Amino acid sequence: MRSLARLTPVLATTAVFLAGFVLCSLAYPNFASLRVVMNLLTDNAFLGIVAVGMTFVIISGGIDLSVGSVIGFTTVFLALAIERWGVPPLIAFVLVLVLCAGFGAAMGAIIQYAELPPFIVTLAGMFLARGVSFLLSTESLPITADLYTHLSDHALRLGGGARLTVPAIVMLAVVIGGMVLLHLTRFGANVYALGGSRAATGLMGINVARSTVLIYTLSSALAGLSGIVFSLYTSSGYSLSAVGVELDAIAAVVIGGTLLSGGYGFVFGSFIGVLIQGLIQTYISFDGTLSSWWAKIATGLLLFAFIAFQQLTLHLARRSRRAPAGVRP
Amino acid sequence: MLPTAPLPPPAAGHKPQQDASQQDAPLLQVTGFSKSFAGFVALDGVDFTLHPGEIHALLGENGAGKSTLIKTMTGVVARDAGTMRLAGAAIAPRSAEEAVKAGIATVYQEVNLAPNLSVAQNLYLGRQPTRFGLVREGEMRRRASALLAGFGLSIDVGAPLETYSVAIQHIVAIARAVDQSARVLILDEPTASLDAQEVEVLFAVMRQLKARGIGIVFVTHFLDQVYAVCDRITVLRNGRLAGSAPIAQMPRLDLVRLMLGRELSEATARRSHAAAGPAGADVAVFTGLGKAGYVAPFDLTLRAGHVVGLAGLLGSGRTETVRLVFGAEPADAGTAEVAGRRVTLTCPREAMALGFGYCPEERKTEGIVADLTVRENIVLALQAKRGALAPLPRREQDAIAARFIRLLDIRPPDPERPIGLLSGGNQQKALLARWLATEPRLLILDEPTRGIDVGAHAEIIKLIRDLCRQGMALLVVSSELEELVTYADEVIVLRDRAHVVRLTGDAVEVSAILAAIADAPAGAAAAA
Incomplete structure (x- = not known):
């Protein structure tokens, strides 16, 4: 029973999503279709992928503000590499993933060895990545490679106009892979341990430096993958793309029940957090009269509500824990 | 929850050492360890020898270099000079991880585990049983349960560690260290946060490990515990080796002299009540102060030049009482009068404005x-x-x-x-x-001598007396009854979150306090 208590935030998030979906379906009968759900997955695939990486970072007690810029950089790099430099798309994908992973590893190493706060290091990384993408090009560059048209045509047709697109498949794979990695491997346990107590983790003989570097490497590599998906989705590269996505990702992670202070959280929660944000956006586009900024307002309110909810459950958990401590047999 | 521990199963791959080897073959030999921090010499050419199957007390005053010696031995802090041999082979761990791999495991006073992970994950973090890279959760839990059963613990190993008491967390930490087939186990003040019964459980575990040939370095401030369980004593003073001898050759007086480098007579002397000055004016008078579910209503009068001691078991309501007095916890009943004026205390700032001071028990966190x-x-x-x-x-x-x-x-x-x-x-x-x-006119001290050693005890006690002589009112919580009776004019004994007995004048004696603490009704006796 004790172990189930920590699932409460994720269950609450899932309940909110389901309730929201039901409400939207009541307002718009067309809403409750497989097609809408599939579009939800496709439209938010890039956000879902970075949110998985962000979940690892936040559970370990860190933060990664650079992911939005890394996505922007990736799209520009891909457009240039494929269209200008003539690099085959698949090789360009591998190149950009290696670059991003190296970038994340460097940030992780600086955080670990220079003992700097992740906030500052990844903030610097954010400016750096965005600056480099501006340096590469300030224009929006279309990508016309065959692979791109092929990949965007390719989808699992589920009937009724519903298509499970490549971006959606990639995201689902990342979410499932992330769940396995976080919940079922030694590395995942180390991520939780770091968030619980960094000092204790080191004293328990865990290689904290290696874990820290790996966590930021993973986050940046997933941001790179997200950039690839984003470029597939838009068939272009633009240095101003994905501005502020790091904040959307953080919001999704927190809405998904992960504690910003680290130590607690689930990949699945972040996935639902992404879907909730997507749901709000879809509702607004169904409505047609609302300004799209209402999505931000709704997300903000939800964030407030979830943080308040987390504080409340934490408070209650502490109280029920403290009570029996005094009368230890 | 903690029955006397049966013997834990022997660690895999570890053979008990023979007794004969004890004399001649050291398990761990540290030679000439030195370390200075920014010009401050913390360790100066210290030698330390540990034999297999030996419980070796490492003692010393605050700042004597015990922690530094342990940290340099386990590679947490890099040493400036010195060599170390484990079972004859030179080792030089550069991190706790390498030390653990070499066979030296450490359990610290503050439980160094991840509170948010399950008990099982904490036991096996970094060495979980895996198949195809995936942790075998069921297998891990089965092993964890079996391991803890050996230490007399039967708990849900899937629950987060933080849901258990500090004592259980400690045993989990030791179980983890021992299970890593450690040949050397360093226990850095493991008993500081345990009650008497839990200490016995720990000792049983230590004796069992000793029988298996594991060498144990035991750091503690409790001399009784040293004589109860140790084979040999090494004393450090000011970063140097002050002495090392088998327990039989080190009587208590010699030990204290070695630790302090001076006689300790004044501090342990019984306070002469005749010499105490007359109690001054009332500084603070509390009537019927209490809070439901926290501590039962009590009356308390604090006078200038007067020390009131609070005694009782852990969780009996001592700390709760002083928190109410200081306004750190709002009372829901009773009145307070300071210097003849009615006041309401709802927060520490108000208490400070009235001239109250409070040294909390949790030095590190509060x-x-x-x-x-x-x-x-x-x-x-x-x-x-x-x-x-x-x-x-x-x-x-x-x-x-x-x-x-x-x-x-x-x-x-x-x-x-x-x-x-x-x-x-x-x-x-x-x-x-x-x-x-x-x-301040009223100073509240919660366990002023906890976790610090004998020499500093004497100094703090002397300080308390001086303050009292200068006309300050003092309210002192202490588990060190022998000390408490030397300076307290009045001792209030608490039990089950209520003030039960008040002792004044010549009635302030250890035996009287113990009797009051023990005098519990039949039902509560088990819980106490």
Whole structure:
């Protein structure tokens, strides 16, 4: 029973999503279709992928503000590499993933060895990545490679106009892979341990430096993958793309029940957090009269509500824990 | 929850050493360890020898170098000079991880496990049983349950560690260390947060490990525990080896002399009540103060030049009482009168304005600000009392810090040193200085001598007496009954969150206090 208590935030998030979906379906009968759900997955695939990486970072007690810029950089790099430099798309994908992973590893190493706060290091990384993408090009560059048209045509047709697109498949794979990695491997346990107590983790003989570097490497590599998906989705590269996505990702992670202070959280929660944000956006586009900024307002309110909810459950958990401590047999 | 432990199963791959080898073949041999921090010599050419199947007490005053020796042995801190051999082979671990791999495991006073992970994950973190890279959760839990059963614990190993008591967390930490087939187990003040029964469980575990040939380094401040369980004693003083001998050749008096380098007679002497000055005016009078579910309503009168002691078991309501008095926890019943005026105490700031000071029990979490310097920590309360708009001039801060460092003999005497780098006893002195700087009329001390060693005990006790003589009212919580009776004019005994007995004058005696604590009704006896 004790172990189930920590699932409460994720269950609450899932309940909110389901309730929201039901409400939207009541307002718009067309809403409750497989097609809408599939579009939800496709439209938010890039956000879902970075949110998985962000979940690892936040559970370990860190933060990664650079992911939005890394996505922007990736799209520009891909457009240039494929269209200008003539690099085959698949090789360009591998190149950009290696670059991003190296970038994340460097940030992780600086955080670990220079003992700097992740906030500052990844903030610097954010400016750096965005600056480099501006340096590469300030224009929006279309990508016309065959692979791109092929990949965007390719989808699992589920009937009724519903298509499970490549971006959606990639995201689902990342979410499932992330769940396995976080919940079922030694590395995942180390991520939780770091968030619980960094000092204790080191004293328990865990290689904290290696874990820290790996966590930021993973986050940046997933941001790179997200950039690839984003470029597939838009068939272009633009240095101003994905501005502020790091904040959307953080919001999704927190809405998904992960504690910003680290130590607690689930990949699945972040996935639902992404879907909730997507749901709000879809509702607004169904409505047609609302300004799209209402999505931000709704997300903000939800964030407030979830943080308040987390504080409340934490408070209650502490109280029920403290009570029996005094009368230890 | 903690029955006397049956014998844990022997660790896989480890053969018990033979008794004959004890004399001639050392398990761990440390030679000439030295370490200095920014000019401060913490360790100076220390030798240390541990035999297999030996429980070896490592003792010393605050700042004697025990922690530094342990940290250099386990590679947490890099040593400046010295060699180390484990079972004859030279080793030089550069991190706790490497030390564990070499066979040296450490259990610290503060439980160093991840509170948010399950008990099973904590036991096997970094070495979980896996298949195809995936942790076998079921297998891990089965092993964890079996391992803990060997230590007499039957708990849900899937639950987060933080849902269990500190004692259980400690045993989990030891089980983890032992299970890593450690050949050397370092226990750094493991008993500080355990009650008597839990200490016995720990000792049973230690004796069992000893029988299996594991060498145990045992750091503690309780001399009784040293004589109860150890084979050999090594004493450090001021970073040097002061002496090392088998327990039979080191009587208690010699040991204390070695640790202190001086006789300890004054502090342990019984306070002469005749010599105590007459109690002064009432500083604070509490009538029927209490809070439902926290501590039952009580009456308490604190007079100038008078020490009131609070005694009782852990969780009996001692700390709860002082928190109510200081306003750190709002009372829901009763009245308070300070210097003849009715007051309501709802927060510590109001209490401070009335001239109250409070040194909490949890020095690390509620007391010191580890990253600030000694000077900044000392002036903290005074500054808070003056308010942010009236900053203390730097020269005045320096003067205050210098005065208290001299007065309380805080070491090293460097006001600009971050307080986190000081030893426990010196941190405690700096905390006292913080409140003394505000010139309080009532000072509340919660376990002023906890976690600091004999020499500093005597100094703190002397300080308490001096303060009392100067006309301050004191309210002291202490588990050290022998000490409490030497300075308290009045002792209130608590049981089950209520004040049950008040002893004054000549009735203040250890036996009387013990009788009062033990005199529980049949039903509550088991819980106490």
